Amino acid sequence: MRIIESDSQAKHLQEWLGSGVDEEIIALNVRSLSGSLPYEYLLYSPKISRRNDGRLRDRDLKKYQHIELGGWWCSGVDPLNNYILMMWGCFKPNHPRRDRQKIHKLIKYEHPYREETRAFFLLVPNRIWVKVSNRSGIPITEEDLQHPGGFWHWVWQQNATKLS
Template identity: 70%
Template sequence: MNAIDFCYTNFQDHHWEEWIASGVDREIITLNVKSLEGTTPYEYLIYSPKISRRNDGRLRDRDLKKYRHIEHGGWWCSGIDPLDEYNPMMWGCFKPDKPRRDPSKINKYIKYEHPYKEATRAFFLQVSNAAWALVSRYSGIEVKSEDWKHPWGFWYWVWRKNVPIVIVEGAKKAACLLTAGYAAIAIPGVNAGYRTPKDEDGNIIGKPFLVPDLKHFATPYRRVTICFDHDKKPETVQRVRTAIKRMGKLLAVEG
């Protein structure tokens, strides 16, 4: 049995087929994605010490009710953490098979869940050697013997060699671009690349700043491309343009 066959046991068929249909390299899928069901998703989503619990350690009823849908299963995706010596990142996203309704929008569902009460991060997906070689070829930046052997791997090479990066919205889009030979970093929303300090009442009390994950890669002379979906709704178009402008300005200031 080869590695791909072995890793395939981590997937329900429809989850595997969803990623394959998106054009993602099989090894990239097996390195970053897995199917979860039953109570297992709670371990990935409900771990923050900021979550209020009962005296016996159990979740409060309101949170149990809020997240009951995750027990029906879904897929989980996470990558590595460049701020923690490129170890596996605890944070990630879960796409439930039966999503919950969005309480703030009529007839809308929350497509992806992220760890409750935890700040959002960026996705740095692990790659196959073939994808790494393709990124090297397209960027024109050589992968030397010591790069292949370094325990911190692909993303350390991207950081150290100032490899051009592409910032996208959503882990699956990043996986597609990595498959195609681009060093793609994903954020979970167009505004997730930066934060704006606010007080408890939601009033802005400071200037926007890059999230630490992106700031780490905002090195001098690195080429950064921001690539978000095109939308026809005027309000969405304006929101995306504003996000690109703000994040682009912050990246330029850092690098």
């Protein structure tokens, strides 16, 4: 993976820290991307029309050329697919494009083109899981720790138990 030069990474980190997000959560879920790499994160859908040689169409390349200037990508795990890392996520370009319908509005966040909008669940370190457990008074069992879904499976189980 091509990582953006350290000043952009530092800017991205400061943006997240300024929003009050724990540094370990940021490290687990956010990546700085640039060059052609953002295309792999945003333009992977089989629903995207391509040329006979498989290349993206010129109109899509032109529409998304701003992503080559870099930005941050955030994604998490997919609770609908055994909590594996999901492809769907959010990219915030360093230089956003203009909305064609609302010319004075910038599109601050990009999501995978031609893919359904999804919620994503950030990876949560055990240290924070323990804090949530202590604050809520809900213990973490050995079984919870062994489950591939970890924190999010535990949250789902606790909510399912309360609803029954």
